[in-house]
Amino acid sequence: MASFPVFSQVDYHIDLTQGTQHLAQVSASFPMSKSDTLTLNIPSWRTGKYVIMPIADGIRQLQVTDEKGQALPYKRTASGEWQVSLSQPSKVQVRYQLHANELGDRLRHIDDSHAFLDASGVFMYSPEFRDEPITVQLNVPGQWQSHSGMASGEAPHSFVADNYDVLVDSPIETGLSQSYQWQLDGRDYELVIWGEGNYNATQMVADLKKLSPTATAIWDDYPYQRYVYMVHATSGARGATEHLNSTIIQRPRFRFGAREDYVAFISTASHEFIHTWNVKAYRPEGLVPYDYQQEAITDLLWISEGSTSYFQRQLLLRAGIINFDEFAKDLAKRIDTHLNTPGRKIQSVAEASRIQWIRRYGDYAHNHSVNIYAQGYLASLGLDFEILNSSALANSYRDVHRQLYRDFKVPKSFNSADVLTILNGLHGRDYQDWWQQHIESPMNFDFKAMLLQAGFDLSHPTDAKVLPSMGLKLKANEHNALIDVVDKYGAGWRAGLTSGDEIIAINGFRVKAKDFTARLKDFRVGDTLTLDYVRRDQLQSSQIILDAKYDKPLRIKPVANPTREQKAFFEAWLGVNWDAVMSANKRRR
Incomplete structure (x- = not known):
């Protein structure tokens, strides 16, 4: 049977009222297909994170019916793909349970205080209707507020998008949050913060206002009329992801207050803001259009x-x-x-x-x-x-x-x-x-x-000291001196050490991770030491000649x-x- 698209819209609905166990109920209504098979997909990766992810594993209890409510047969043909058989042309209704607890991946997270929804991890799509208009309706607890870079729909907690690509690049933050709005040079901006922390929202808004005009130092104009900064103050999750006219930034809730922490936050905001041009407005071959089901290789x-x-x-x-x-x-x-x-x-x-x-x-x-x-x-x-x-x-x-x-x-x-x-x-x-x-x-x-041309000296501080070094790093939070990284061609490498070795003693005396740096200070660059270590549960020994390193970084x-x-x-x-x-x-x- 011949296949051709029918212009209509795709409607999504998600119920977020039972979020304590990170669950939601999703339904999608697809227009009438003239094909005898309707392909359904959930992306295998999300934009901004260039790695294949187990996104489809969050979908359970899939039901597919025709416009009369009759069950339609389907089969899974890939981890993120289902083929629905149609005996005759029909609209298709899809329902499934969604598990969403991937906060740190900035993909999907639902609990009793909010939901962050990147469509890549939430809404199935059909390639046949990828270019059709979309509506999204949220059912949320009574005190929640909903925000997105997408345009708002006519009903509360609803949004509209021109197509699935816009939906994918316009995450939704809904829940108990703080929101700040302002206008600048004819464009609308919003800062939405979920979670308590030691941030200063007034300073954040003031600096974001200062940031926006600097874009003209690089580009001729702005590719948006409205921009939304979404910030999560978390219990540990961190990172950020750029989107079409919005960004999501995550930091531990008490990593905003100190100057160094705040500079890290505002630098991330600047990074994601720049992405509005570099990646979202223009990007390399292989990433246009996005192929949501497989990797795209580029050298750029x-x-x-x-x-x-x-x-x-x-x-x-x-x-x-x-x-x-x-x-x-x-x-x-x-x-x-x-x-x-x-x-x-x-x-x-x-x-x-x-x-x-x-x-x-x-x-x-x-x-x-x-x-x-x-x-x-x-x-x-x-x-x-x-x-x-x-x-x-x-x-x-x-x-x-x-x-x-x-x-x-x-x-x-x-x-x-x-x-x-x-x-x-x-x-x-x-x-x-x-x-x-x-x-x-x-x-x-x-x-x-290079830097001397611009009037700067790049060197170690004058008070920097040269210390002995084994050219290796120990695993963090380990009581024993367990090796994590050995510098290629460094002292440890030359001595035959490798990742996973556990150093037991230096010159016959036992050493723990917490004492390791202090013990090295007892020696000089060029000294030869005997290391006892365990590999594959067997005790081994090597001679190591200490290298040199500075105790302070370049400045x-x-x-x-x-x-x-x-x-x-x-x-x-x-x-x-x-x-x-x-x-x-x-x-x-």
Whole structure:
């Protein structure tokens, strides 16, 4: 039987009144299909988290009926797919129980105080009707308030979307929450906070107001008329995810108050705000359109995530939300971490993008891999400095993203060749060799020389001490000295140690995890020690020659007497005045 779509709408209803056990009842009404089979799917991943997830496991008690209420036969054809048999054209009603307790995944969470609903984990869809209009009706306890980036429907606690893609990218927060609204430059904004904590909502709103106008430093306009910040103050869950015109940010409830904690929060808000352009408005090939049922491979996730990280504190600095010390401390930490990651010599940032879906963590990742966020940040930094130098400060990496937004708005997409075309067009230079050297191959930047161009010294503090090191990390919260990570080619690696070994004694004397660092201070760099350790329940012994490490990380400080050229480079790089920023920095210390 031939298949063709019928223009109508898909209606969803979810009952959230019995949330204590994280359960809800979901129903979906699909228009009449002219096919003899209706495919139903629940996504296998959610946008912003590039990994296949067991989303379909949250669906139980599936019932499928026709428009007369008669049961329709169906069979499961994949973990997130069902095929419904239709003997004749009919509308289809779907009902199922949903279990939602994935708060930390920012996918779905229902309890007696709220529900956070990312449609990827909640609402089945049919590919046949993916492009049709959608309504969502919530049935919630009496005191709850409902919020979303979607437009509100006519009934309370209801929303409407142009299609399933909009629904997927417009999560719903409903429950007992605080809400703050404001307008800025003709656009509407909202901050919704669920959970108690030591946050200062007044400060959050004030700084979010300062953040929004800084976007024009990179892009020509705004891809939204309304933007919603959703914040969860949690009992431990953390993380954030960008959406079409909203974001969800999670932090432990008492990790807002201290200055360092607040800067981390507002940096996350800036990161997700930037994603409204970089990822949501323009994104690489393979991610347009989203294939919700399988992974999509691209070599440019480092631009999607790493470049977003690169810009996030720049905008905060422009807005006066953070000072330069806070900006520099973050940058220095990133460089220090990079230089102490053996995997930087093994894997390129392009390859890290390609394997993000199967990325591993722990010892192997540390020694053989990089991640798209950290390495993508530094690739963006290196590319920015290369553009600034090659164009005599006439262009910067911001121009690349401005052009991507102009030329490749979704439903278009871009690839590496498109990025190179933009780069080559900035000032007539061919960037192919640079791209091959630093993007397709493991990067090797001279960060000290780079930052000196902008008037900064990258070095360890003058009071930093050189300490002996075994080149390994112990597992956190362990009483015994159980090895978690061994640096490739470091002292532990050369001594034959590996992850999972349990160190019992140093030079014949027993050692516990809590005493490990103090014991090492009794020795000097270059000393040879005897380690007794357990592997596969057997006692073993090795000789280890101690390496050196600094007791304090790298730091970035302004040079004493910056030249006119260094100040000009700084201002072209970050878009702020050297003298004004440094003066403000001194006043805030």
